[in-house]
Amino acid sequence: MATGTEPHLNSGGVRSASRAAITAPHLRTDRWWLAPAATAAGLLAFVVYSTWRAFADTNYYAAPYVSPFYSPCLAERCETMHAGPNADVFGSWWAISPAIIILIFPLGFRLTCYYYRKAYYRGFWASPPACAVPEPHKKYTGETRFPLILQNIHRYFFYAAIIVAGILTYDTVLAFRDEHYNWGHMGLGTVVFLVNIVLIWSYTISCHSCRHIVGGKLKHFSKHPVRYRMWQWVGKLNARHMLLAWTSLVSVALADFYVYLVASGAFADPRFF
Known part of the structure; x- marks a missing residue:
């Protein structure tokens, strides 16, 4: 005893x-530690890569492709002012990388995402590291204090993510133009952008906040058949939210890296027609 x-x-x-x-x-x-270790390694790799690309401030545009890290470009110094949905909002005084302006919103959406919370809580904070494995912390206050209370603004980042996804959709449409801005072009980059935007939308719409917005606060689904069907559809995507979170994370990094290779001259975009 x-x-x-x-x-x-x-x-x-x-x-x-x-x-x-x-x-x-x-x-x-x-080997319970493999899952949190792999999660931490994957997220850390993306953080390192995205940080490098965000501060690189170069090789983010190769007509007709613009990196998703740099779109929409909102400063006068952007290389893509003539090519995409860009607006000279910040003017010439913005002296650092244009990516710093826009990455706040998609990264904020992912950081406050319910799945990503679980991922980095376990992978980095060991809170807890795995099921049936105790966490090393003596007490737990949840998301009731700063800074974790900021997780509650996830829905607002969802609204911003919808706008960003819409802009990236526009960029994908522009990927069907050639370097002379004539329609009818399709290259490997176009396919990369198409796959990326499908995964971005799938991940965004499968969000728990989206599911609640579509079907929440309804007492009788029978009286709202359209919202009920939408709720079912979003629920099916939501069941794959973890998979979509990872695949979209990889696809957006690959899309940026593809633009980097083409823009730097290391790789020529193969054209199908």
């Missing part, structure tokens, strides 16, 4: 005196 004097029982958290006196760190025998 625990007496309450054991050191491990007075350390708080799952080792507090009110919890079962289990001396083992956990009872799992599988």
Whole structure:
């Protein structure tokens, strides 16, 4: 019987005196650490890559393609002012990379996403690192205090993500033009952009906030058949939210990298017609 004097029982958290006196760190025998380690490695790789590209401030436009990291370009210094849905909002005083302006919104949407919270809570904070594995923290305040209380603005980032997805859709349409802005072009980059925008929209629409907006606050689905069908459709996507989160994360990085290769001259965009 625990007496309450054991050191491990007075350390708080799952080792507090009110919890079962289990001396083992956990009872799992599988390689439970692989999943959080892979998640942390994947997210860290994207953070490193996107940070490099955001501050690179070069090779983000190769007609007719503009990197999704740099669209819409809202400063006078942008290379793509004549090619895409860009507006000279910030003028000439904006001296740093144009990507810094726009990346706040899609990154904010992903950072506050319910799935990504689970991913980096487990992968980076070990809160908890895996099912049936206790977290090392002595107490848990949830998302009720700063800075985690900011997670509650996820719905507003969803609205911004819809706008960004719309702009990227426009960029994808422009990818069917050649460097002389004549319609009828289709290259490998066009396919890359098409795949990316499909995944971006699938991930965005499968968001939990979207599901609530479509079918929330309804007492009788039978009285709202259209919203009910939309809710069912979004629910099916929502069941694959984790998969869509990862595939869209990879696709947007690949789309940017493709533009980088073409713009830097390392790769020539193959044309189908």
